[in-house]
Amino acid sequence: MKKPNILVFSGYGLNCEEETKFAFEKAGGAADIVHINDLIEGLVSIGNYQILAFPGGFAYGDDTGSGNAYANKLKNHLWKDIVKFISQGGLIIGICNGFQILVNLGLLPALNKKYGERQVALLHNSSARYIDRWVDLKVENKSPWLVGINKLSAPISHGEGRLYVSEEVLKQLKEKSLIALRYFKGEVCNYQNLESNPNGSIDNIAGLSDETGRILGLMPHPDRALFFTQLPNWPLLKEKLKREQKPLFPEGQGLQIFKNGVNYFANIKEGLSKNEIFSSLPVTNSH
């Protein structure tokens, strides 16, 4: 089976491209880090990839709003390529700053397939301060990126992660099941006695997908939850496992998201047509 090709964006202050590439490769994919200017100059083509990943970072220093300037650049130069990529069934993921970019670019949530229209906003945290901590996430829809995951813990690290939507849009997000991930009080929050919602996000929303489910954006970093030793409570867990003479967990909970992205294409190759996979997802049945 040929490994799917993953394009990990870089440049202008994006900074999680290396760990994102690592995660996709650990999951079995073949990932390239590509500077946005090399795409604009035509040195690399989006058409050669099955997955686009917008990693975390601080593109343009968050000036004029996080993700805004990078999204503008994509819109000015690569919009046609991206639309084509979506229509051909590719997968897209945006993590943290990548999520902010997708939202500003109008790829998420893209209600009623209005790709390119900004429908939600990611604003300054309610503390108006950058925050790095772990959160617990509950999976709320059936985006192919989240298959087989019920909940997971991962860190957030952002200044502008408070999702805001109008009531009308929120209603539609719920109806169409586009809320992919919600913050909840799980293992880590209980362990460290932290509030479940770290930034004041409306309805505890941590991640969204589009109506096909193939585009996922999330504030938390699964790329920073790849190893057992990244969990905040790993020393305690280790001590318990050791005394029960059990092995340590082989990997972090975040890796499954990258595996899902990679395996999605393997499933297609294994005989299921694209339509079969998509039609098995409620998110695509709604229209």
Add this chain to the structure above:
Amino acid sequence: MIVRVEVTSKIIDSRAEVLKNKIKGLGFRNRIRDVKIADVYTLEKTFTKKQLEKITQAVTNPVSQQSYTKFDSKSNNIEKFLPVEKGFTLAIEVGFLPGVTDNVGATTKEIIEDLLKLKFKRTEGVYSSQLIFILGNLSKMDAVNIAESLVNPLIQRIHVKSFDEFMTSHGMDLVVPKVKIDKKPAVLEVDLDVDDDELIMIGKQGIMDPNGIRRGPLALDLSYMRAIQRYFQKIGRKPTDVEIESIAQTWSEHCKHTVFSDRIDDIKEGLFKAYIRKATEKIRKQKSAKGRWSSGRDYCVSVFGDNSGGIEFDENYLVTHKVETHNTPSALDPFGGSITGIVGVNRDTIGFGLGAKPIANVYGFCLADPRDSELLYKGPHYTQKMLSPRRIMEGVIAGVNAGGNQSGIPTPHGFLYFDHRYKGKPLVFVGTIGLIPKSDNSRILYEKKAQVGDYIVMIGGRVGIDGVHGATFSSEALDSGSPVTAVQIGDPITQKKFSDAIVKEARDLNLYNSITDNGAGGLSCSVAEMAKESNGCKVYLDKVPLKYPNLSPWQTWISESQERMTLSVPKNKWKKCLNLMRRRGIEATVIGKFNDSGKCQVYYKSKIVMDIDLEFLHGGLPKRPMLTSFTKPAHIEPEIPQLSNLSEILEEMLQRLNLTSFEFVSTQYDHEVQSNSVIKPLQGRGRVNGDAVIIKPLITSNKGLVITSGLYPTYSDIDTYYMAAASIDTAIRNAVVAGANPNSLAILDNFCWASSNELEMLGQLKKAAQACYDFATAYKTPFISGKDSMFNDFKGFDEHGNRIKVSIPPTLLISAIGTIDDITKSVSIDLKLPGDLVYILGDTKEELGGSEYYAYWGDKFKKRYIGNTVPITTAAKNLKLYHKYFICVGKELISSAIGIGRGGLGVALAKKSISGLVGLDINLKELADNNKRDDFALFSESQGRIIVSIAPQNKEKFERLMKGCSHTLIGVVREDNKFTVKGKKGNMIINTDAMHLLKNYKKTFKNY
């Protein structure tokens, strides 16, 4: 045409809400009803209406924002813009002063250029500002007061309008803070055939411009001025201003570290060579004898010579470390000082060898109590007010936040330390750890050499007058003459762009032969430094890209405008290099050529303006032998009340600034980016600030790097020798406690001293340096890099207008790194499971001199309690203990551990209990000590001690392995939360619980 685009929030704006609470806290609690913020972009360029619509859309989020555009001075529709239905009382606009780095403005310009496919001319621009609308019962004077508490007049401008003024003048004014230098650039000849008084004046206050005003400090004393005089007499011409300014930069204390390199008493080679470097040489020799792959071998690879120190991490990689200080700039503009500090030290990593990748930042802030509201002034008659300790604290914290977070470098380790003597000059320590492969196919990557014929290439930001005289200025005490142009703001994204291009692309494409940072002294230092490698250079200053026209050649040459590096690029690689930089959005310019002329020659518009022998430039500074004296201080032994119940004392100790949680700092610094965190800054259930962090430098390997530090300024009040010893022991111990191999450690020294021209201060310095030699060699732990800052004095006026001098206590930061072969064996501080046994390793002596406990009682009685019994570090004994402990770590016998440091055993036990959120039963009866009192036993700061907890089934094994070293079973982990301590006589002295301790531990900075 000038246009204002004003963008405001349609919905609740958390920035405005937080600002509202902040203003309320300034004493306007009941008078503020509402606060709104608008982001303003002032465009100076002609656009069509359609273009303006597009621009407005590009900077407005339609979901949450609305915008209003104002052309020139006429307004169409004010009502449409009003952010609140109820209106507002006052509008305060905050913008930058001309020439101050405006990142938002620069990004917006880039957005517009990309959007409309056009280019701004050099006379056109975009400027950002923020407009704050306040609704409340306020006068215009109140608004000025509010604004003053929010802005820094050295870098920002404010403009206040009342509602009525705003309405009648149709909004705020159109302000374009553009730098205009009318004076044509010129080169002056400087007459040095003058008497000593004039030489002294030039050295102290600078070269006199034709208008009769002196340019600001050169920090050249008479002996230096005479040496320059003689040189130019010898070559038979007058120097230019470019030459004098350039020499002043190169010879500055900041760059040459003369206090550490000149003769001191009978130590001819100076303190650095005699103590710091010699220690490393001795240790390396001992370790080399063991053979290359033996345990405890020599792992130093590139020490003292480069921008950072580099040691072997594994077979293929080096790790580098460098810690800098940025004290003087941070006193004037805390945010700017600290952000340029952190991004500046990042460049010491990028500039190591052919370019190391920054993988972790560290920080340390020595500050005055943020609750201290008494003012200081730099000038007489209540002029040049200093910022308050709270403002300084918030600013320096925010600077590392912006610099570290935006650069995508984790900032996991750091500390805050408080003493009233840091009020005039805060200390801002910033450091960066890097990673670099030892070699690629063809080259060794940790070595570099500019070749004859290579182009001198400047990459990154442009040059302005910001940061002129930074190096010479930080070599002087801070007083009313300090130049404001020394203040700079960082631009982390510009740096991030070239950092990525260098470390992730250009280095591995072999596009350059050498690289160095443009830091202190700007081009004058970086180019002249690299010129040593080829033995000469020729620079054309008119090729240097400028931020605005009409900079004088001397300013261009020495400006410290941030985010620049200098590369040495072979002619045949230049095209490829330029193309790569262009594609990464980085400006790169050839500004000259390296040669082997033996000279540093600088041209401006085809005229030679500097022509100096490199030998003189680098080696011509005369030695200034120093003498020292030392008087052993004798302090009154404080009388400490003896209480039978110490619960409340422990709780209050946990609230002390130097012991309390600074979680609010740890969580606002991204410590997980690069996916390399293992032991995080906050540990356990109770999220306690640990003394060590562990990262995993290579994503594909389980080998870890431990990062720690040690610092005890109050011990300097008694004895700087044992101050240094304790700092070294603490940094080493905390690394070993977390799991580092004691045979793998390396340390860095950062001396921050005051009045280093006084005999006594030099005497104290000498003792501390001697301790560095003694203890580094005793612990077999080499120094690999260091930096010093010798004049941390404030000369000014207090709030009664009286002249005062505030000098910092002699401060030495020791930073340590070490490796751990398997990160799953890392040891965290939190107690794990009920029934676990708690041991103390090492002896507790009655050593409370300079302790937090004495200071605690001193504060209670409004006195300074120092005492005399400073902790005496016994290296050989401690080292033996650390090696035995390390064996236990290898066998995974240690469930948790913490080093005992500031606050002693009592505070360490409390932190263990808080972090695990489990109770403890402790009994001091068997404690190995000579303390007569329980409180002394609990709060003595004797070095070399560790508290560990182990699973009960490992008791025998553990005790067997620890045989021959002091180890005492002192307690057990409880099922519940209760925290009890029994004294030496068996009586209960502390009876509280973990939750209660946690509350006290988090109380002090709860609302920060």
